[in-house]
Amino acid sequence: MIGFLLFCLLFITTVLLIILFLFNLTLSITKKKPFPQKWLGAALTGAVLVAGVILYQTYFFTFNKIDRQAMQKGPGPISSPSETYTANAFYELYGGAAGGVNVWVEITENNEAGNIKTIYYSDAKDDFSMNWIDEDTLHIVNNNPESPDSDRSIKLDVNKEIYDENGRACHSLVMKDEYVKCYQD
Structure with missing residues (x-):
């Protein structure tokens, strides 16, 4: 939240710096004043930082x-048929009283390494559940029956696929090695 406020x-x-630069540029052109180099530098620095x-x-x-x-803990843990993996869901509250809830699903490999990875992240809907289709495929139901456009349900191969509603994970250079296919809404 603090990062968002700083941004x-x-x-x-x-x-504001760009507006002030444009104002001073207009003054320099109309009143034959020197070019506003300091305002240009400040505006460009801000633009580069934002970008x-x-x-x-x-x-x-x-x-x-x-x-x-x-x-907050959600549904789970749910073990895969041969107990190779365990799926857990979690809820993340955001925005205070007028905000909402995100849901994410983590898969834990039940071997000695015990690797944990997030394979699903979305806005939580009214109806959320998970069940294993087979050893590597998890079916995640996340929808609101009263709003057909809100369905974020998907079947994921936990070894190769992830879902990020906003698509940030799909564009991330850091996460490219963690999946073969990334789905987004």
Whole structure:
């Protein structure tokens, strides 16, 4: 949340700097004043910082940014048929009283390494459940029966596929090695 507020402050400051630069540029042209180099430098610096933050959030996204302090346990644990994997769902509250709830599903490999990876992340709907189709395929139901456009249900091969409703994981250069196919809404 603090990161978002800092980004908003940076964005607003950059917009103001660009407006001030354009105002001073107009003055320099109409009143034959010197070119506003300092305003140009400040505006360009702000624009580069905003672009850098956006590019970083897009191409270096990981599920580690999930607010695990505010998480609530969801359905699970649910073991795969031969108990190779365990699926757990968690809920993340966001936005305070007027906010909503995100849901994510983590798969734990029940071997000595005990690797945990997130394979599903979406806005939580009214009807959420999980069940194993076979050893490697998890069916996740996440929909609101009263709103057909809200269905975020999917069958995922836990070794090769992930789902991120917003698509950030699908664009992330950091996460490319963690899946073969990434789905987004």
